């Protein structure tokens with residue numbers, strides 16, 4: 001297949017391009033300077049020239065706190081950009097795979113969120129991402145929206161990198177919250193699943209995240225254990241870390257659709273990520 005990846009300079013985008021190449025596809029991987037997804041004429045021209053069969057959109061406004069004070073700008077990208085991409089993909093016969101988030105939910109559930117659960121975002125970021133989902137399906141109900149959560153990868157700013165950097169910087173203790181629970185998701189595993197979704201042309205909303213669940217506190221313990229690093233993790237509550245955007249207490253996603261790819265347990269994702277980090281360090 002010919003697969004075009006937007007936001008290819010980001011944490012997930014880089015892994016999606018690599019996963020697609022690894023499965024033998026022809027890949028057009030475009031970073032932000034190479035394609036701005038809010039620039040409609042350039043978008044149409046690019047898709048017309050490249051003629052991809054699938055477009056994976058990894059471009060987004062991902063600064064959750066920043067979105068609270070810049071909601072219009074976040075909306076222009078997370079909804080406006082997604083809408084333009086969805087329309088351009090339809091016009092050129094490609095399926096769009098758009099990446100979304102657990103933040104579309106209110107985070108108050110007592111069981112994992114499924115695709116048919118009603119979204120109710122509590123943050124500006126969540127509102128802009130939900131608007132993007134709706135814009136994608138308004139353009140074409142055959143497109144795909146893949147909701148995921150708690151991403152970490154070898155090439156980006158994320159919780160695993162933050163914990164490892166804290167320990168490497170000589171910190172003997174980190175304070176990490178116990179009252180937010182979610183599904184840590186390795187971008188390498190998600191990327192492979194996204195390519196499978198494109199190959200099988202699965203449409204509609206799909207929940208794809210690392211199997212299992214844990215709190216950020218448990219995640220930190222597992223990171224230091226697997227990395228064989230000494231750093232004490234002090235359990236704390238979210239109240240100790242007030243932030244502009246409230247973090248969801250519950251970010252656990254599961255799929256009620258049998259055809260949607262399942263990911264390996266999050267602990268396996270962490271092991272794969274740490275192996276990549278070690279390989280990168282060894283280079």
Ligand SMILES: NC(=O)c1ccc[n+]([C@@H]2O[C@H](COP(=O)([O-])OP(=O)(O)OC[C@H]3O[C@@H](n4cnc5c(N)ncnc54)[C@H](OP(=O)(O)O)[C@@H]3O)[C@@H](O)[C@H]2O)c1
Pocket residue numbers: 006007008009010011012013031032033035036037038057058059060061062077081099100101102129148149150151152156
């Ligand atoms: N990170 C998470 O924990 C998480 C959880 C759930 C869902 N998601 C979703 O997963 C997707 C990928 O996230 P990520 O963590 O890989 O994000 P990321 O590392 O911040 O990557 C986003 C990329 O989008 C690019 N970009 C920004 N504005 C653009 C524009 N107008 N046109 C084209 N590209 C643009 C950025 O480039 P510049 O930096 O050069 O501007 C960046 O390379 C997003 O849709 C996000 O909402 C993330």
